[in-house]
Amino acid sequence: MTVNTPHSLHHFTVDCTSAHKGLFSGILVLVLTIISLILFFVLNEDPQYKQTAVFEVNVCELVLYIISTIAVIVCMIQMRGLKYHHSSSGHGGGGLGLDNSLLVMAQTGMYIYCMFSIIGCSFGNEDSLAPGGMATELSSLIQTTCQTVFVLDASWRRCRTANQARRKPGRQIITFLLVANMAMWAINTLEKGHAEFRPSHLKFFGVWAWTVITHVSMPLAIFYRFHSTICLFEIWKSAYKMKV
Numbered sequence: 001m002t003v004n005t006p007h008s009l010h011h012f013t014v015d016c017t018s019a020h021k022g023l024f025s026g027i028l029v030l031v032l033t034i035i036s037l038i039l040f041f042v043l044n045e046d047p048q049y050k051q052t053a054v055f056e057v058n059v060c061e062l063v064l065y066i067i068s069t070i071a072v073i074v075c076m077i078q079m080r081g082l083k084y085h086h087s088s089s090g091h092g093g094g095g096l097g098l099d100n101s102l103l104v105m106a107q108t109g110m111y112i113y114c115m116f117s118i119i120g121c122s123f124g125n126e127d128s129l130a131p132g133g134m135a136t137e138l139s140s141l142i143q144t145t146c147q148t149v150f151v152l153d154a155s156w157r158r159c160r161t162a163n164q165a166r167r168k169p170g171r172q173i174i175t176f177l178l179v180a181n182m183a184m185w186a187i188n189t190l191e192k193g194h195a196e197f198r199p200s201h202l203k204f205f206g207v208w209a210w211t212v213i214t215h216v217s218m219p220l221a222i223f224y225r226f227h228s229t230i231c232l233f234e235i236w237k238s239a240y241k242m243k244v
Helices: 020-044 047-079 098-123 130-154 162-167 171-192 199-205 207-238
Strands: 002-004 011-013
Touching: 020 047, 020 171, 047 130, 047 171, 098 130, 098 199, 098 207, 130 207, 171 207, 199 207
Parallel strands: none
Antiparallel strands: 002 011
16 A cells, blocks of 8 residues: 655555455454443343353453464464564664563553452452453463563564565464454453452452552553554564565
8 A cells, every 4th residue: 555645755655465364353353342342331231130241241351362362372483484683773772672661561550450350359259250250361361471472572573585575474463463452452441441340359359459459550451452552563564574
């Protein structure tokens, strides 16, 4: 795609090859996530269906995290043949770089929320949904860890041969992950950002403590998902350029 303006010499080019399957898969996941969130809010309004609402959204989250984790691992395998080019002369120097540093910093919010949620589920024996909640938070913890490791590695990967530049290994999955992180951002923003989403945690930790935990960790968790899309787009854009 090329955009030219008649009064300017600037042009913008984006190579979208080897991305359409991942894009459509990601859009499908995003649409299903939105439907799941709508069902959650509708069912949650009726006290009789509150547990059903939480169960439904837990299943959606669990499936999303498992699929995303598998996608990250497969993408790592597909991109391992690309050249690892960690330049010390770039804007990030010899360290992680600004984007990667922000990603690692934001992941602390994911760790804080997931760890406290797992603790709350472990001691919430009277809550029949505790096992599902624990599985969801544990899978979220694994997914974010794998994804961060992948981003830190893939951000320095570049094609070493013309064949790799033509095949673009892993680009379909990166496209999928980019859209899937938008879906996970929507979950964190619209659902988990509210302290009352986990009533058993409110009871175990106390209203004040769980509210503080949520309001400290969730902004970072939301930022993690948002910033992940930016980092993945940078990989999507730059990893398949030849680097000599």
